[in-house]
Amino acid sequence: MNSKHPHPTRAPHMLRAALVTAVLTLTALTATSPAHAGSDTMPDVRNKRLTAAYQALHHTAVQLKDGRGAGRHVLWPSNWKVCAQQPRAGAPLKNQKVTLTVVKSREVCGNG
Numbered sequence: 001m002n003s004k005h006p007h008p009t010r011a012p013h014m015l016r017a018a019l020v021t022a023v024l025t026l027t028a029l030t031a032t033s034p035a036h037a038g039s040d041t042m043p044d045v046r047n048k049r050l051t052a053a054y055q056a057l058h059h060t061a062v063q064l065k066d067g068r069g070a071g072r073h074v075l076w077p078s079n080w081k082v083c084a085q086q087p088r089a090g091a092p093l094k095n096q097k098v099t100l101t102v103v104k105s106r107e108v109c110g111n112g
Contacts, residue, residue: 040092041093042088042089042090042091042096044089045057045085046082046084047082048082049078049080049082049105050077050081050082050100050102054077057098060093064099064100064102065101066101067102067107067109067110068103081103081104081109082102083103083110085101086098086100
């Protein structure tokens, strides 16, 4: 057995477990039910962590857009932040499509 990789068969199992956890987390966070009563206007979620934005939107259906334009997919929402939102804060949410532009938490919003 190689001393650098004593358990080579563990890696695929660990990766599979991480992916399952990520999918279950995203499923829970991106439920597509309509906004709850009392949350009929778009909150300001700019500069918040993505998990906080999901909570503020009360499980409203949300589409995510990579703020770097690289088409990256969000696997761990807690590692991302919101740079921009559509519709604007205060706009009615009824039958509105919500799009959040996000970057990784360590990245700067915009082109900088």
